[in-house]
Amino acid sequence: MIKGNQVIIPTPFNEQGEIDERSLINLLDHVMNLGTEGVITLGTTGEFYALTNAEKKRIIDIASERLKGRASLTVGASHSGTDIAAELAAYASEKGADAVLVTPPYYGQVTTEGMIQHFATIGLIGNIDLMIYDGGGGVEVPVGVIDQVRQLTTRMRYLKLTTPKPSKVREIHEAFGGEVGVLAGEDLLIMPELIEGAIGLTTAAGNLRADVLTNIFQLVQEKRYQEAQVLHDRHIAPQAIVTGSIRNEFIQCFKFALKEMGVIACDKVRLPLTPLSEARKQNLKQMLINQQLISAAEGSLV
Template structure:
């Protein structure tokens, strides 16, 4: 199976009673199917998985799988800094028929490079299931070095990496070392075009929550060598991408989705709090400028 194109790092919508909004999840899955998104990634950082109970985490993945029905890939968030828990989540994703699991580098523990390798090896050995490793040192506190990524490709279950260091130099090194041994996807929306130019296959995107068609079209234009169109879409999305983290993720993207009428409730769970009105106003001004609202 190929892993390329635009994957949405799906938000987890909540009701006003702070419960999982199952109906809205189903609606969003269809929204992405209709707009050409390549795959859905539930229960990642954008999906607020650290504040989901075990039961809620599994429920979100199950609901997404029920609605996807093979029409769109699902890469289920299965990350944990507890290797045993990561194995459990990966096995659950496998049992539901997901296409792969997104498995973040263990956070807070700050393992060595050898510890990182053994973490993923344990998951791979126990589950025999495709893994997209997720490198985001800004959140985890440790970088998966390119040489470790190369070693991880010896595990046949490691099929892709979401690379979110923001370092093009690291991306180039991974590409040089690994070649076609794994699919590299950008974890930084504002760097999609330059990352495509040095070998990335696509993106796991926050901005795709609000502009899925544009994100898909950017990647498609690049693949078709319509570089002027790709740059035009990059220019449209760049400022939006840079402004999706005014108060962090997913606080700002949920605020954006509410402004654009995609969700009714933009609440997040503590320790996150909903975006301040002054920053909502900044988004509205940006969206007016970009022609997204009137």
């Protein structure tokens, strides 16, 4: 079962814009060494929309091999074309991934029935569970859609919640008797969502603070809410505010931070994303210093 702290990793590129396999392996080891229970590749943070199918399959190969027996692996298989998404889900299944993360079709003005059939088709692929991304592409997934998908496939097991509705955790739990696990997906809302009963976390924040997020999850399970909130406010909220203050820069922010921390070699992103300004880089460096993720000497300000 997928639960606990699941880290959504970026896809490292080299200066030429090609996948940096050595940095990818370093990143996987980095989050594992910090104590995460699972990894999610090819999510939004992983720039899935900018990768070819061959590149996606190579990332699945590397992640499945590196994580084997160490942590769960969820693979993003999102595309507005159902057959294209299903093909990647089938490959992830062949490679032993535990689940596929699937956004609603985000282009083409898809009907409710089309959304249901999209999810169900992917959920019937191979031997792999389905994690629907509620809020992916800015599209909320109604509870009724989840119910219909469950009638078509037994693999509808998880929901990643980024729609800003913490109470939906309880709504999903009550609707399906706990048979659909909700994972908190918004850094600034993980505390209320965990208190509502989320079975885990799916955030990019774990790239920097997987150890803290794992501790927060465990504390909430023990109903030690005040201690968990202190950790969140001290470590997760500050980086969430800095990295998420400009929504179309959060991927660049995490790549830059990981480069400054020595985890990956380069902070290159692919178009349509563009590099951070020097002012934003200095802003991030100061946050990393304040969080003691790099030394003052490494991140000295101009």
